[in-house]
Amino acid sequence: MAASRTQTSKIDQFLQDLKGKYAKAVRNNPQTVAQAESAFRILSFLVAGRFENGDLISELIYSASNLLVFLNDNVFKAASKYGLSASALVEKLRSWLTVIEYSEVFLEMGARRKWGDKGAWIVITAIQIAKTVMRLFLLWKCNGGIETTPPIQPVDREILKTSDEHDNLEDAWDEEEANTGQEKTFKLKSSGREIRTMKAAGNSNVRTWGVPQNGVIPPETSVLSTKRKLLNQPSTRLIGVRRWAECLHVTRPMAHLLSMYIFGQDSWKPWLLAVGMDMTSQKLFGENKDLNIRERAEVKRRNLMLLYYLMRSPFYDQYTKTRLMTVFRFIAQYVPLTGLIMRPLMEYLPVWQRMYFYVWTT
Structure with missing residues (x-):
């Protein structure tokens, strides 16, 4: 038992030393770190569709690049006196939510490749349950305000x-x-x-x-x-109708998933339920002049993201798809040099639209 504790202590010490060396290297080489992060992101676009499982590898690299930025941001914030002052529990929950949102598309794609559509929907449901529980806990137990997507965003x-x-x-x-x-x-x-x-x-x-x-x-x-x-701006505490409005926004993904399970993926009822909950949530928020700048930007983003419903099935399948493809073909045919962008985009659009977390995560 004593030998086991000693071994564990050595491993912990090694990890702490490694963490300290990495943090020091990041702080001392900010330009190199930024170049490495950009290189990862560019690489994710270059490998997409180039070979077998290229889309999966591309998403893995893209997720890794986001997580790398998140890790390095934490290093820089730890070395600075500036940053949001929140409790350790709140920061931990927001960190986990951020990691999940950066990884969810890759997890969905990997589950679909490994276990098929059934396995993918199990993973999707598990992720949405975890996200909903954590966001509701932040809202009701921690008196959290409007959470951005992701909760901890990249900083300047x-x-x-x-x-x-x-x-x-x-x-x-x-x-x-x-x-x-x-x-x-x-x-x-x-x-x-x-x-x-x-x-x-x-x-x-x-x-x-x-x-x-x-x-x-x-x-x-x-x-x-x-x-x-x-x-340094703290979150605005939501009370009364605004708290219920945020609750509607948080629970919308689970309501949509449950509705799809009951009525089927091709039914209009899940789509109408989701758009109804989103529009009701935005209406209940009312005037946002008392919110801080970060929260007002999030409310504005949510209003703009209502346009995303044009890309969500079944509306996309019955109305948007044909018209969008016609526009893309026209641009690729008559606008010089745009074919290099439009043709790969038209090929990738069905893959993008099939991914739940690409279309419904916002």
Whole structure:
């Protein structure tokens, strides 16, 4: 027993050391990391349809690229003082939801290749149950607000880097003033206007141009500063009708799946139920002026995604498909060079439309 514990401890220590080395390498080489992430994503498009199981491999690489970005974002956020302040449980649930949403298409495709349509629907149902339970827990037990898709989205790393450098600059100024007692500003004799001294200007790449107030560096007025503030915005607590509106949005996938099981995949009833729940949810939210910018963007995205119902069966099969293919053929035939894009798109569209998580995940 003691030997087993020692072995486990060594493995844990090895994993911790490996994690630390990886995090250090990512922080020290941000440009290389970004290039590697882009290369993974481009590779996923290049291998699609090139050989047997190319679509599955393409989706695997694409999912891996998203997960790599997610992992590296966490490394950069851990090294920065900026980020959403949420409980450990909430962050863990959101992380799991993000991982699931990045992997669900690959899991569906793999299940269909391995166990056929029946196996794929079992996996789809299991994933949707897990997502619904976690989202409802966040909504009702953790007083969560509107969850984005995915819950933890990629961040602008320039914000994290600049904010970290800005904090270091503030600390350096505070330390310098404590040691030397040197003033950061002086007043012009004629006008009385307060001007920052040259030595208090700071490094040009993180410099703020306002005058320090009471020894405190003023916040930046740049776009990066505005974006940085968004990272710290807490979720708006949903109460009353709005909470039920979010509940409708969260439970819509399970209601749609159950309706398809009862009435069949070709029935209009699951489609009408889903679009009805989505439209009702958006209507119940009402005005969104009191929501933060991130949540308003999510509400706007959901409104736009109602157009996705044009691509969802049976509406797609009976109305959209013929008209869309006619438009694509016309563009490929009469617009120069577009055939290189349109023909592969027309070939891949049936594969895309057949994947549940491509069409119904939003």
